[in-house]
Amino acid sequence: MFTVSCGRIVDKWTVNIPVQADDVNAVTFDSEDISFATVITDDKDSAHGGLSVVDVLGNKMLKFTDDMTVDIDGKVQKICINTAELLGTERLSEVRSIEFDVYADAVSDDYINQDGINKKASGTICIGGGTVISKGKWYDFAETQGGEYNLEMSGAVHCEFKFLLADSGYCWDESMNDANFLIMRWGSENQSNLYVDNIVFYDENKNSIPLA
Secondary structure, eight states: OOOOSEEEEEEEEOOOOOOOOOOOTTTTOOOOOOOTTOOOSSSSSBBBEEEEEHHHHTTEEEEEOOOSSSSSSBBBEEEEHHOOOOOOOGGGGOEEEEEEEEEEEESSSEEEESSEEEOOEEEEEEEEEEEETSSSEEEEEEEEEEESSSSSBOOEEEEEEEEETTGTOOOHHHHTTTTTEEEEEEEESSOOEEEEEEEEEEOSSSHHHHHH
C-alpha cells in the first residue's frame, strides 16, 4: 500500500504533478521543437548526453538524458538555450529576467537519506547559469536550489535569472545574433537526468516578451 503526498503513482513511479504554463509566451516544448537547445560539453566535468522532448503526465518538457559517463563528483549538466532564435534579435535588449521550471529524476538508489537508507531520489537540485552580454563579458546569474529526497521524479524547482546590472549595459542587445544562456546543474547526489519547461522572458515591467 502506498501513501502519497502531492504525488501520484504511475507505473510504480511516484511523481509530482508537473507545472502547467500560465503565460501565452512560455516555451512549453509542446511543438517538440528543440532546435534552439544544445548540450554543452566543453570541460572535463561537463555531463555528456542528449536532448529530447518527453511527456510527463501529459506535460511535454525538454529532457537532458545524462549518459552517466562522467563521474558524478563535480559533474555539471549544461543546456544552452539560444535566445536570439526564440525572440529574434530586435527584442533581445528588452530582456531583464528569465524564468523556467526544472525537474530531475533518479536512475539509481545511491542517494542516502538522513536515516541512512538508500533511496531512488534525485536529491538536491542546484541550478545556476550565465551568458555572454553585449559588453562581451561573461555574466553570472544567481543560483536557485531545491530538491526532492523521497520521490524518483522531483517536483518543479522554479528558477529566475535576472540581469541585475542591466541599467549599466550588462544585458543583451540587438547585435547579438547568437545570444544564449546556460542552464547548469551541479551538486548532484545521485545519478539523474535534468528536465526544463515553461521558459518565459520578461521585460523591465515584468511583462512577458512574445516569441518570434
